[in-house]
Amino acid sequence: MKYQNEIQRRRTFAIISHPDAGKTTLTEKFLLFGGAIQVAGAVKSNKIKKHATSDFMEIERQRGISVATSVMSFEYESSLINLLDTPGHKDFAEDTYRTLTAVDSVILVVDSVNGVEEQTRRLMQVCRMRKTPVIVFINKMDRDGKNRFDLLEEIEKELSISLHPMTWPINSGKDFKGVYDLHNKGLRLFTPNTKATDEDTISVSDLSAGILDEKLGQKDADILREDVELVEGVYGSLEKEMYLSGEVAPVFFGSAINNFGVKEMLDTFIRIAPTPRSRETSTRFLNVHEDKFSGFIFKIHANLDPKHRDRIAFLRVCSGKFERNKYFHHVRLDKDVRFSNPYSFLAREKSVVEDAYPGDVVGLFDTGNFKIGDTLTEGEDFFFTGIPSFSPEIFKEVVNKDPMKTKQLEKGLLQLTDEGVAQLFTQFGGNKKIIGCVGELQFEVIQYRLLHEYGASVQFNTLPFYKACWLTSEDSKKMEDFARFKQANIAEDKDGHMVYLAQSEWFLNTERNNNPDITFHFTSEIHK
Numbered sequence: 001m002k003y004q005n006e007i008q009r010r011r012t013f014a015i016i017s018h019p020d021a022g023k024t025t026l027t028e029k030f031l032l033f034g035g036a037i038q039v040a041g042a043v044k045s046n047k048i049k050k051h052a053t054s055d056f057m058e059i060e061r062q063r064g065i066s067v068a069t070s071v072m073s074f075e076y077e078s079s080l081i082n083l084l085d086t087p088g089h090k091d092f093a094e095d096t097y098r099t100l101t102a103v104d105s106v107i108l109v110v111d112s113v114n115g116v117e118e119q120t121r122r123l124m125q126v127c128r129m130r131k132t133p134v135i136v137f138i139n140k141m142d143r144d145g146k147n148r149f150d151l152l153e154e155i156e157k158e159l160s161i162s163l164h165p166m167t168w169p170i171n172s173g174k175d176f177k178g179v180y181d182l183h184n185k186g187l188r189l190f191t192p193n194t195k196a197t198d199e200d201t202i203s204v205s206d207l208s209a210g211i212l213d214e215k216l217g218q219k220d221a222d223i224l225r226e227d228v229e230l231v232e233g234v235y236g237s238l239e240k241e242m243y244l245s246g247e248v249a250p251v252f253f254g255s256a257i258n259n260f261g262v263k264e265m266l267d268t269f270i271r272i273a274p275t276p277r278s279r280e281t282s283t284r285f286l287n288v289h290e291d292k293f294s295g296f297i298f299k300i301h302a303n304l305d306p307k308h309r310d311r312i313a314f315l316r317v318c319s320g321k322f323e324r325n326k327y328f329h330h331v332r333l334d335k336d337v338r339f340s341n342p343y344s345f346l347a348r349e350k351s352v353v354e355d356a357y358p359g360d361v362v363g364l365f366d367t368g369n370f371k372i373g374d375t376l377t378e379g380e381d382f383f384f385t386g387i388p389s390f391s392p393e394i395f396k397e398v399v400n401k402d403p404m405k406t407k408q409l410e411k412g413l414l415q416l417t418d419e420g421v422a423q424l425f426t427q428f429g430g431n432k433k434i435i436g437c438v439g440e441l442q443f444e445v446i447q448y449r450l451l452h453e454y455g456a457s458v459q460f461n462t463l464p465f466y467k468a469c470w471l472t473s474e475d476s477k478k479m480e481d482f483a484r485f486k487q488a489n490i491a492e493d494k495d496g497h498m499v500y501l502a503q504s505e506w507f508l509n510t511e512r513n514n515n516p517d518i519t520f521h522f523t524s525e526i527h528k
């Protein structure tokens with residue numbers, strides 16, 4: 001019974017946003033509510049400040065800090081919340097995509113002034129693909145933002161998701177007076193720079209009541225009455241199932257910096273957010289309540305000290321109980337492994353953990369045994385699906401500047417790409433090594449780390465590709481012909497799967513039209 005209770009009380013999620021929308025601020029408020037930190041300002045932002053973008057050492061240093069905040073676990077009410085951090089910098093978007101494979105839901109922060117931004121769009125694409133339940137927090141209501149109806153329409157349209165307002169704002173900017181809680185029928189008043197308390201909430205069972213005019217002034221009270229009538233007419237009540245299937249996203253309005261609207265969202269979150277979910281594997285559907293342990297690696301973090309090449313692999317527990325010093329089966333390597341010092345992240349302190357339950361994340365010391373997506377079980381052979389690689393956006397050829405260090409270079413490239421720093425492709429029929437990344441910064445990181453950790457000196461030559469597509473076909477002859485004719489654009493990924501490297505959308509569309517028997521996939525998932 002204890003085991004089932006442990007599952008039921010867990011909520012594992014991530015906060016995602018475009019940089020600067022308020023993710024760090026919101027995280028901090030959550031931790032304050034959870035008692036995991038005592039004072040504001042305690043969370044070291046792992047966001048990389050805009051002006052520091054050229055200084056990748058600074059970025060690596062900050063990534064080091066972010067190991068400690070990779071997972072923040074805290075108790076709230078009787079729930080155990082695992083908040084998985086995601087890097088804010090867009091060049092590390094791939095890290096964020098992978099973290100999304102390890103969570104059961106997300107909270108999306110949207111800046112009320114800027115609305116939907118580039119990074120929001122991309123992250124939500126991944127959520128939609130995985131049908132991840134989403135709660136939206138519209139932040140910075142204390143600033144003159146977009147019209148509330150326009151903003152909702154923009155989010156719905158741009159992110160292809162239906163919204164369901166849970167609270168409704170009264171003005172924005174310097175006239176922001178607070179929110180009306182559509183669910184609990186209460187008015188929550190906003191006073192800038194002061195923390196909202198329960199006394200600031202007035203229960204309003206009848207919107208025509210005079211108290212509304214008294215608190216808001218007649219004009220704003222009338223606007224609110226009209227808005228609420230309209231909103232309730234359009235949206236009705238929230239259907240939890242629609243939220244859980246990722247079709248409808250509840251929306252809250254607030255101001256993270258003023259700690260306004262945050263508690264309501266957190267309270268709703270623990271009430272409706274999914275408990276650890278069952279998952280698909282390569283052989284069967286795995287029920288989270290099964291008592292045999294299973295889990296997968298979704299992130300690997302290198303030690304920053306070049307003398308120690310050990311790494312921390314982050315394991316998400318999917319079923320059963322993870323135990324310290326117990327042998328588990330490493331499916332890909334077909335060998336049994338055990339861990340004497342697994343970390344947990346409760347209250348943001350790394351401490352050795354004895355056991356962990358579904359939804360939890362455990363940090364494992366790794367000397368090179370793991371790569372992203374690896375599965376651990378109690379003996380059964382399967383691996384978890386739904387942990388794809390996405391197409392990189394920048395491609396460069398690796399040029400070895402020191403032929404004496406060829407072996408070191410190969411080892412370094414393999415290990416760094418196992419960590420998920422970048423993707424490695426090998427030119428078809430040749431030996432050219434191609435690195436694909438989401439951002440320019442990773443190339444600097446790779447060059448630096450190859451030299452300092454492996455003694456290998458490289459230079460990169462930019463290649464004119466913009467996207468990688470994984471290819472499949474029922475007709476192996478057609479695939480062979482295509483690969484031969486298009487040799488300059490064909491490569492193999494690390495697992496030996498065939499990939500087409502497209503110069504532009506036009507080329508990609510042309511090849512797709514000319515080769516109807518070949519399917520072009522935008523993630524590597526098809527091979528799992």
Ligand code: G4P
Pocket residue numbers: 017018019020021022023024025026045047088139140141142143254255256257258
């Ligand atoms: P991020 O992690 O999503 O990148 O954003 P972060 O929380 O760091 O917030 C970005 C900026 O927005 C910060 O200001 C933060 O103080 C501010 N902010 C967050 N929530 C609100 C809000 O509700 N209202 C207003 N007006 N501002 C908000 P900064 O000047 O960039 O950083 P800092 O010097 O304050 O740390």
